[in-house]
Amino acid sequence: MAAALPSEGMAARIEALRRITFVDVVLWGMRILIVFVVVGGTIGTLIQGRYTGEQWFDNFMFGLMIGGVYALIALGYTMVYGILRLINFAHGDVMMCGAFTSYFLANGLYRSGYLDAHPVISMILIMGLAMITCSVIALVVERICYRPFRHIRTLAPLICAIGASFFLQHSFRGMYGSSVRAYPDPVWLEGEFEIFGFGIPYTQPFVILIALAAMGALYLVVNKTKMGTAMRAVSEDRDAAAMMGIDVNKIIVFTFILGGCMAGIGGVLFCMVYNQIYYFTGFLPGIKAFSAAVLGGIGNVPGAMLGGFFLGVVESVGPALFLDGVGIRAPYQLRDLIAFTMLVMVLIFRPQGILGERLATQRA
């Protein structure tokens, strides 16, 4: 009896080993590599001490700022997914359309001096125009790409949305050319102020506060209004919602408008951060915001906000913190790599995201 036990234990262990597949080994390898890069890189960087506290602070603040923009765009992905269970791949370009259209107004106001003289009214006009443009184009995308396929299980809407994405890019290219234009840089955003010895450019609090205000407003709409509650009801059980007399089409339209408004604000802020706009501007922030939405748990509104800020900070602090320490030169060129590595990692290791729940447990 006593002699049999160890060999039984061995057999069980060998059995467990046999069940480990090649994929498991690769996945563990990836985990270890990531942990090595993050931990090793951080230690390496900190030992070298090449960056000052001021630089870390700058990176962090920039990350918060750009993260706020990602969060705004991510909300559009996540809300549409919540309702339709589909990704709106045209969303990044919807954002570009709003930002590009607002550029003409912003430029006009800038040249006439109105933008510098009346910041509040100007920004309301510029963002308002971007929000309206984004909403209208989002609705057209919904009508053409999503509504015809409402009752059919198919990939057609996704393919259609990718098509719409190219269509929007190239129609703006056709109309306004492929050159990069300078998005106006108002005089009241020039310069910086100082807190605890750290300099902060005015752009950063400006972008972060507007993003937070927009998200706060959205949060109230989604959680405290009748339409917002209906939106959550439809996203949970569309048929039951229809039985309660909720007009599902109306709610879907409402969702695309909300997403469009957030994209409009996000697009203008994005352009004000980088001071440029061209037909391809929507692509990168679009995919990054999508990554942020997945990171936070697609379909989850607070998750998208959190995911946006998280992605922004990691991709902005990460190159210096992780990559420099493992000896990679010019780590800043790899910041996009960090964002997309995070997307792939989340999809592999935690597809439900930070705040999301497993899809399988949603309906028992």
Place this chain on the structure above:
Amino acid sequence: MAVLDVQNLHVFYGQIHALHGVSLSVDKDEIVTLIGANGAGKTTTLGAISGVLPVAEGEVSLDGQPLGKIMPHDLVKMGIVQVPEGRRIFGRLTVEENLGMGAFVRKDKDGIVESRERVLEMFPVLKERMGQVAGTLSGGEQQMLAMARGLMSRPRVLLLDEPSMGLAPMLVEQVFGAVQQVRDQGVPVLLVEQNAFMALQIADRGYVMETGEISLQGSNRELLENEDVKRAYLG
């Protein structure tokens, strides 16, 4: 004149002819039950009445007005509401929000407040749970909430699909007590049930469905004493 009158209803799922000419009616102050085996077409009948399934042929009238092709959300506005099989409450919304969704089609704020007081009186268990997320309610409470939510639209007739499903016997009694209260409050009920015996206890009349057709109808006494019904559904 019947509150709800259904004539010769035909419904197809693709090629499958699920309902072959179903006719039934529900009068004022009545509980009418629709019983039948699994797959007989009970849920399909309710879906066709509430507009969530397309009707190929036949007519549904409310208070003598033929309804024709109307979207489900307009039917709710007109007073036909279905409490779906399996309750289908919104589990991530609070109890209060669920009730609010029941009243989605209504614009009269004061009336909604009044209706809410009425349903909370009818289902006092919900009162202490207004702020609670509905998914955390017990099965019985969820069924109460599903009925309460349906009543929030102030319907002319309530379509109830298997309210006793998956509930312990004691809770079934509670739920059926609530169904009687709904009727006593002036809302007639069309009650679909597997639990034929219990349903016939509280119903005024009943219909028996078999493979897409009404095979038998009568008062609750007649059905309870009918030999075929006894053998097939009452054990």
